[in-house]
Amino acid sequence: MAARLFEEQEHAALYQKYRPTPPAEIRNLVLNYLQRKKGKPFGLAVDVGCGSGLSTRNLAPFFEKVVGIDVSGAQIEEAKKMGGLNNVSYRLGLAEELEFEDGSVDLVTAGTAAHWFDMEKFMKEVHRILKPKGCLALYCYRCPFELRYSACPEPLTQIVQEMFKALAPYESEKRQIVQNEYKEVFDAITFPDKERFDNIPFKRQVSISWVIGFIKSLSYYQTFQKKDPEAAKASLERMEQKLLQAMGVSSSETMLEMRLNAFCLLASKPE
Numbered sequence: 593m594a595a596r597l598f599e600e601q602e603h604a605a606l607y608q609k610y611r612p613t614p615p616a617e618i619r620n621l622v623l624n625y626l627q628r629k630k631g632k633p634f635g636l637a638v639d640v641g642c643g644s645g646l647s648t649r650n651l652a653p654f655f656e657k658v659v660g661i662d663v664s665g666a667q668i669e670e671a672k673k674m675g676g677l678n679n680v681s682y683r684l685g686l687a688e689e690l691e692f693e694d695g696s697v698d699l700v701t702a703g704t705a706a707h708w709f710d711m712e713k714f715m716k717e718v719h720r721i722l723k724p725k726g727c728l729a730l731y732c733y734r735c736p737f738e739l740r741y742s743a744c745p746e747p748l749t750q751i752v753q754e755m756f757k758a759l760a761p762y763e764s765e766k767r768q769i770v771q772n773e774y775k776e777v778f779d780a781i782t783f784p785d786k787e788r789f790d791n792i793p794f795k796r797q798v799s800i801s802w803v804i805g806f807i808k809s810l811s812y813y814q815t816f817q818k819k820d821p822e823a824a825k826a827s828l829e830r831m832e833q834k835l836l837q838a839m840g841v842s843s844s845e846t847m848l849e850m851r852l853n854a855f856c857l858l859a860s861k862p863e
């Protein structure tokens with residue numbers, strides 16, 4: 593059964609506000625791979641587990657059409673609210689039942705989503721809908737992330753680690769797939785032509801408030817909040833206070849650098 597941890601409207605709104613757009617490094621890697629394996633034209637891209645559409649809109653300038661699919665109605669609603677791009681649309685749907693014609697899709701992507709899928713069923717669908725030499729790109733990034741502030745000699749690692757220690761009991765077992773950097777996902781890709789790219793660093797300038805919002809958007813923080821709302825709130829407040837103190841500032845709008853490490857699996861359907 594599909595994961596139902598992203599259903600609530602409030603959670604979807606957090607996604608829209610506090611998730612990083614996938615880095616240009618990954619987008620370029622995927623586009624270069626597609627160019628190398630299949631070549632132009634780039635007709636249709638399908639972004640599965642699109643959430644609020646950050647990963648979907650990111651592909652818009654490069655394809656004739658991009659469709660975002662998600663099992664969560666709240667996420668699809670949030671994505672549709674963004675509007676503004678004529679070649680992008682969103683649909684409610686399952687990774688395991690992709691409603692596209694056989695051999696009609698150039699690229700299937702999933703950003704921070706494939707660990708939730710039934711990979712066997714998903715791969716059957718990917719195989720069916722991709723054009724010959726069409727490509728699959730599955731990427732994700734690791735947590736904990738690193739925070740750096742220019743006036744602090746050391747990264748603010750310990751504060752972040754403490755937060756993730758508090759979240760650990762609320763992680764779904766699917767998170768283990770991310771911690772294993774998608775080893776199982778890679779093994780489950782049935783196309784013989786496949787490769788992986790690890791340790792793709794990317795940075796964002798963000799405020800302390802944004803970091804707090806990002807943590808709130810994590811599915812395991814949402815589980816923590818449901819099971820023990822007081823403790824969940826207190827853990828975030830503690831983190832915020834510790835960051836302010838370590839950075840020697842009084843405003844949570846102070847900017848700092850967030851460093852993440854991504855990995856990306858790429859595969860191409862046989863001819």
Ligand SMILES: C[S@@+](CC[C@H](N)C(=O)[O-])C[C@H]1O[C@@H](n2cnc3c(N)ncnc32)[C@H](O)[C@@H]1O
Nearest residue numbers: 594598641642643647663664686687703705708
């Ligand atoms: C962590 S979010 C990623 C959102 C977006 N791709 C991004 O990069 O910001 C994972 C999304 O996958 C969706 N999802 C989980 N299992 C799914 C499935 N079996 N079929 C379709 N979507 C699924 C969830 O509803 C959620 O919106």
